[in-house]
Amino acid sequence: MNLLSSRGIDVHLYSVHNDSIKGLGPLGKMRAAIETTWSFTEYKKIKRFLIDMKPDVVHIHNFFPLISPSIYYACTSLKIPVVQTLHNYRIICPAATFLRDNKICELCLTGSIVNSIRHGCYHDSNVQTLPVSSMISVNKFIGTWNSKVNRYIALTNFAKSKFVESGISSDKVVIKPNFIQRKEIKQKNKDENYILFVGRISIEKGVHHLLEAWRSIQDKKNIKLIIIGDGPEKQQLASRYSMEDVIFLGKQNEEVVLQYMKNARYLVVPSIWYEGFPMTIVEAYSFGTPVICSSIGSLKEVVEDGITGFHFENNNSFQLGKVIEKALSYERYDQMCNKVFQKFNENYTAEINYKQLKGIYMDVIKENKDAILSRK
Known part of the structure; x- marks a missing residue:
């Protein structure tokens, strides 16, 4: 309105x-x-x-x-x-x-x-x-x-x-x-070496696939996985996947979420269902943050593989792990970030x-x- x-x-x-x-x-x-x-x-x-x-x-x-x-x-x-x-x-x-x-x-x-x-x-x-x-x-x-x-x-x-x-x-x-109406975030996080999940921690969001994939990666290049959100699967997943480089931050206010979104290497959207149009992707794009997502439904349309992020096969933890490894070593990362920001300005502004x-x-x-x- x-x-x-x-x-x-x-x-x-x-x-x-x-x-x-x-x-x-x-x-x-x-x-x-x-x-x-x-x-x-x-x-x-x-x-x-x-x-x-x-x-x-x-x-x-x-x-x-x-x-x-x-x-x-x-x-x-x-x-x-x-x-x-x-x-x-x-x-x-x-x-x-x-x-x-x-x-x-x-x-x-x-x-x-x-x-x-x-x-x-x-x-x-x-x-x-x-x-x-x-x-x-x-x-x-x-x-x-x-x-x-x-x-x-x-x-x-x-x-x-x-x-x-x-x-x-x-x-x-x-x-x-x-x-979204793009918001300027001045404050930076101390740690910028992380990939990020933001959302409800429930089974349809595929967080279990993300954690399984993360555990399988041998060389994480000192990158952490940060998970923001709450939900019915949180306690079980936090206990099952207790790792030093996985941080569950729980539910956070908008300003904190956007700070983490701005400084993340990638946002990961591992959903196993037909997402409508996740606002988290638009928020990530507004900061030039690329997205790794399931190749399913609208997600594979909103995120262009190799241009604004990377796709992985839906419900496939093993392939997600391989795609994350590829993304962390991607040599044209800066150009990808520029493409992401360009897509936001061309499609998702107020x-x-x-x-x-x-x-x-x-x-x-x-x-x-x-x-x-x-x-x-």
Whole structure:
């Protein structure tokens, strides 16, 4: 919102908080589950809000679970164009991640959504998966995804390909990556000889592969591995991979994280699932820090192998170790850092993002100008 409002665009926020579900009784929770598919309650509230605000366009970031796809219908009933950013795969995968049992799973994309109910893909519960799968299948059947949204924003070409494969018209999906407002970090860390992981320490993030790979490297050239973050796997991994050159720093504030990001030799992103568009990569790029990542999904698109970092085969600790060894001895490291910083300036700045977003808004407004004029 700040990106737009700071440039003179009038922005109004409509939001609800999922924590409100916790205070509901059994009947209230049942109703909330049913309204996940289409909430008449939210439809009425949103329509009143839109009548008061009179927006030129509505940009939706998340409707799940309380708002529901009924927000699209509230907008179209008032002839207001709709833009939806696809931050995850929720409208085609109940888990939103294409991950099941710590492995990539596309059964609901290539087959029946019933697979998700059978496997309990949402919160590991067959019962809780039912309303989510219903939301996906019912709205696909009645044409919501293709007829009630004017433009989808996917973060990468890979993500777009998955949504198009699910049946969404390719013409409706545009690519606009994440961005950050670059921050100047003056203070430097005393130790600059390290590679870095930043994120949640959970199994889908692949930290166990990184530690296994690190343990296998013979000549680390006095480089350390620093891990910033917390999560369910942290204690076990810290105990199992207790090494002098591995430092678990736990959760840190933004300023500390960015200091380490700026001075790291490489950021490592060893995820085993289809990441959306990790902000850690954009942050690393903003400082000219190259990235070593799994060759999977959007990661292999955001990180260019041999140009802005290096790829390794997904789920392959041995190859990750070899790639790290190669990266630590890379003779054209300085040129790579320059390429990284160049890519940031060309793709991920606030100004570039603003121009892209404004262009998307203007396109959908222009395409719907007759409908917009008829309501004024």
